[in-house]
Amino acid sequence: KAGVTQTPRYLIKTRGQQVTLSCSPISGHRSVSWYQQTPGQGLQFLFEYFSETQRNKGNFPGRFSGRQFSNSRSEMNVSTLELGDSALYLCASSGGLAPGELFFGEGSRLTVL
């Protein structure tokens, strides 16, 4: 089985721009979660989608949004980028036999200049 695939792996943007990150979950997994990882804040939960519906949401401003498609692929978007948005964005899918177990992609590293 292919793992979780995130694209792009690296990207550089400037302040004020927007960015879209993509995540393809493991085949058959219907839940996709997104996390922001920074050295200072650790792993912070952004949101979770299940069957195209946002099921949980973390404490991030409205500039952070996401969606999930019928094939379970998910995208997250960050608008009006700020320097503080520089981070590793991790996507995780779940739906295996173990409840709560997450399968992570390698992440998209965003640098905002």
Next chain:
Amino acid sequence: AQSVTQLDSQVPVFEEAPVELRCNYSSSVSVYLFWYVQYPNQGLQLLLKYLSGSTLVKGINGFEAEFNKSQTSFHLRKPSVHISDTAEYFCAVSLIGTGGFKTIFGAGTRLFVKA
């Protein structure tokens, strides 16, 4: 509210020495417990998990962890570490909520194995 505390932010240890990475959690409901490892520039991968049953669980790469319900702890151990174990380790709890599972991560412990 649920929380996960990893008591050590960094743990330096010599190769072939034993190591313990500590994790405590607080929750008013039953949880599932996990340890994940993150190597540089990679995502997280599962080391081991406790769902139910035996409180001593074994994972990959020789790691094991013990669930202690009375102390709400889930410490990770390895009897003899290798240089390749240098990585960041995250303790996590998952609990069932009205909107499916919610996973909370600790702040991470950076294990540095010295030759």
